[in-house]
Amino acid sequence: MGQPVVCDLVRRFDLTFNILSAIIYPHQEGRLILELYGSRKDFNRGVRYLKEMGVRVEKVGQEIHRNENICYQCGTCTSVCPTSALWVKRPDMEIVFEPEKCSACELCIAVCPPRAMSVKFNSTKML
Ligand code: SF4
Ligand code: SF4
Structure with a gap:
């Protein structure tokens, strides 16, 4: 493709983004997980x-x-x-996990020493 499509989201559609996860291999298909911010109209465009x-x-x-x-x-x-x-509840220092806040970035999977975290993607097509 060779097109800076993510930059175009900012330049052409006035969207801002937050990269949550990026798996990109040269000359192969990759996966990028973005949070996008902007108006509904700009988002759809x-x-x-x-x-x-x-x-x-x-x-x-x-x-x-x-x-x-x-x-x-x-x-x-x-x-x-x-x-x-994932956050620390003080003062008892309990590690709380709230799945509804999770964006599936997978960072916790990589750092968890005993591999306690697992994330399965369940994607649906948009538009
Ligand atoms: S995948 Fe793990 S690190 Fe990423 S948002 Fe969810 S709980 Fe947090
Ligand atoms: S064991 Fe893994 S999931 Fe549990 S608190 Fe440590 S890093 Fe987080």
Whole structure:
């Protein structure tokens, strides 16, 4: 494709974005998870543009799971979670997980020592 499509979302459609996850291999298909901010009209125009450029666009939902039998409450995941879906409840220092806040960025999966976190994508087509 060779087109700066993400930059175009900003320049042409007045959208701002937050990259939650990026898996990109040279000359191969990749996956980019973005949070997009802007008006509904600009959002729809931007998504339509991406599709016209050959980008497969999907809305990400997720099934998040923390294996409570494995999690030993170390708190490592709270330092990487961008949405505060994982957080420390003080003063007892319990590590709380709120799946409804999770954006499926997968950062916690990589850092969790005992591999207690798992995220399955459940995507649906948009527009
Ligand atoms: S995948 Fe993990 S790190 Fe990412 S938002 Fe969800 S709970 Fe937080
Ligand atoms: S990093 Fe893993 S073991 Fe540690 S609190 Fe988070 S989910 Fe539990």
